[in-house]
Amino acid sequence: MTTHTVADHIRKTEHARLSALVQGNIEAASALHAPDFQLITPIGDTLSKAQYLGAIAAGQIKYLNWEPDSIDVRVAGTAAIIRYRSNLSVVFGGYKVPPAQYWHTDFYELRDHIWQVVWSQATEIRPVSSRGEVLTA
Template identity: 85%
Template sequence: MTHSVANLIRETEHARLSALVQGHIETASALHAPDFQLITPIGDTLSKAQYLGAIAAGHIKYLSWEPATIEVRVFGSAAIIRYRSSLSVIFGGYTVPPAQYWHTDFYEMRDDIWQVVWSQATEIRPVSSRGEVLTA
């Protein structure tokens, strides 16, 4: 049973990412909990209304969002996922160079649907802020 739940959560995350890239706010809204909160790669906090509103207004425009393998841990009616992605976005009119990110998302089963409650994205940088090589 846990394996099929994990697959359902993976499918839900893929559907969420597709909705965000395509700007389908109604679909995305159903997959985000009312109390959703995003921690962006630069440390800003966005509520569901702020995040989806920014996408609807064109302030955030995902050009692509390609996840690698999505790892899932299920705990009853809650689950946590983690994955790397390749992401291209226009933010506030500025095209952010394509980059790699780690994503950690917390899902809960609410009203018979898996919804993301918390989401955090971290940019993967090959060099630290001090100029040290971080990857081999």
């Protein structure tokens, strides 16, 4: 498989992962997350695979939509890193977080012939004034 073909496959895998998370399809999402998966949330918390998918299954995290822009992919053998911006709406702990844009960086590894996300980090993009001040809603 060429690097270009692998990159396209990883993009499709990430779209499938996001779709599973938005739909709350834990079985499909679980297959795409490595057993040692770790998420760094926009507020700096760390969640294991069990904590993250458990929170989604319990309804503590409910994605309303997750729309990625184009996904950049870098492949090196059996590892790949992706980066993209997205528009994201989520309900967290019963509180609807205002829709926002985020940067996402995800590290994938090929394990047993399946690309799985191992590390994931999301950073909120906050609007800034011309004076460099963070604008709040």
